[in-house]
Amino acid sequence: MYPHERSLVTRMKDRPFALIGVNSDPDLEQLRARCAEEKITWRSFWDESTEGPIATRWNISGWPTIFVIDHKGVIRERDVRDAALDSWVDRLVRAAEEEAEASGE
Amino acid sequence: MRLAAALFLFAATALADEALDALEKLRQEHEAAVEEFYRPAREAHERGEKFQLDYDKHPNGAYAERYFAFARAHPKTEAAAQAYVAVLQTTRSEEMRRDATASLMRDHMESAALAGAVYWLADVPGALLKLSETSPHRNVRGLALFVMAEAAMEDEAEGAVALLREVKEKYADVPYYQEVTLGQKAAGCIFEIERLGLGMEAPDIEGKDVDGVAFKLSDYRGKVVVLDFWGDW
Numbered sequence: 446m447y448p449h450e451r452s453l454v455t456r457m458k459d460r461p462f463a464l465i466g467v468n469s470d471p472d473l474e475q476l477r478a479r480c481a482e483e484k485i486t487w488r489s490f491w492d493e494s495t496e497g498p499i500a501t502r503w504n505i506s507g508w509p510t511i512f513v514i515d516h517k518g519v520i521r522e523r524d525v526r527d528a529a530l531d532s533w534v535d536r537l538v539r540a541a542e543e544e545a546e547a548s549g550e
Numbered sequence: 551m552r553l554a555a556a557l558f559l560f561a562a563t564a565l566a567d568e569a570l571d572a573l574e575k576l577r578q579e580h581e582a583a584v585e586e587f588y589r590p591a592r593e594a595h596e597r598g599e600k601f602q603l604d605y606d607k608h609p610n611g612a613y614a615e616r617y618f619a620f621a622r623a624h625p626k627t628e629a630a631a632q633a634y635v636a637v638l639q640t641t642r643s644e645e646m647r648r649d650a651t652a653s654l655m656r657d658h659m660e661s662a663a664l665a666g667a668v669y670w671l672a673d674v675p676g677a678l679l680k681l682s683e684t685s686p687h688r689n690v691r692g693l694a695l696f697v698m699a700e701a702a703m704e705d706e707a708e709g710a711v712a713l714l715r716e717v718k719e720k721y722a723d724v725p726y727y728q729e730v731t732l733g734q735k736a737a738g739c740i741f742e743i744e745r746l747g748l749g750m751e752a753p754d755i756e757g758k759d760v761d762g763v764a765f766k767l768s769d770y771r772g773k774v775v776v777l778d779f780w781g782d783w
Contacts, residue, residue: 453776461774462774463770464775465767465770466777467777467779468780468782470781470782470783476760488765489759489780490755490758490765491757491759491760492757499755501738502738503741503779504735504738505779508779508783509778509780509781510779511777512746512777513776514775516773517771518751519749519751520751521749530776534774
């Protein structure tokens with residue numbers, strides 16, 4: 446998972462894109478060490494455990510669970526991985542950029 | 551006559567206790583076998599090495615057979631009900647699963663052990679409905695109703711929400727898993743149906759990042775967000 450996420454973040458650098466995590470590891474110290482080790486540079490909410498407040502509210506029962514949210518804040522897809530995730534991101538980021546350009550003119 | 555009846559009852563109770571004791575012994579043996587199965591991997595992990603487990607040799611398969619034989623040998627007892635539930639939790643055999651659910655439905659609808667079988671009974675037409683209405687155990691009724699609701703979420707969202715509301719009203723305090731209650735699970739499922747569907751605006755999240763800095767999901771409005779619920783395990 447991490448290599449693909451890293452490449453996604455690198456590829457989308459300086460474009461209207463963010464990878465945001467909700468992390469359920471109970472040990473914060475160890476989590477920080479792992480983030481350094483694996484070069485996890487993207488931001489995560491720390492949710493304390495798999496029964497943390499965010500995961501409970503969002504009814505998450507499997508990890509990882511992924512939501513793709515467009516630039517207007519609308520949920521567009523969930524539970525996509527790999528190439529399918531890349532193509533969703535490509536499409537939505539392009540749409541966000543086009544809209545920004547159009548409104549800038 | 552009365553004495554004879556009392557003696558009979560006493561003997562029956564003693565036998566039932568014996569059966570439960572024997573099942574408990576089998577359970578402990580099973581647990582030890584599972585522990586032993588994972589031991590090399592655990593020891594390797596402690597040495598910082600990896601160990602490839604051969605899951606075909608996992609003891610669950612063998613113990614499923616033993617639970618099944620045990621249940622057959624103690625028909626219509628509470629020990630049998632518990633053993634059939636243990637079969638469901640361990641076997642990979644469809645046939646054994648079918649036999650175990652059929653026996654539970656036929657002889658053990660009043661058992662408290664069915665709390666551990668609700669997900670397997672979901673495949674048997676009418677089983678959960680009957681359980682949710684007739685089980686003498688409140689937690690079993692609640693769990694049965696919740697699993698029915700979860701199944702309905704797939705293709706009948708409105709019906710699911712009605713069932714989930716009923717779970718919330720009647721069974722909010724019933725334990726679901728570890729610290730999580732049916733009330734929390736039902737609320738989560740309603741939230742998922744009403745707020746997390748495709749095309750819906752994502753609910754905001756407020757929290758702290760790994761460095762303790764507060765932020766919100768909505769801080770990223772204007773950007774495409776991949777929201778990833780993850781754990782390093």
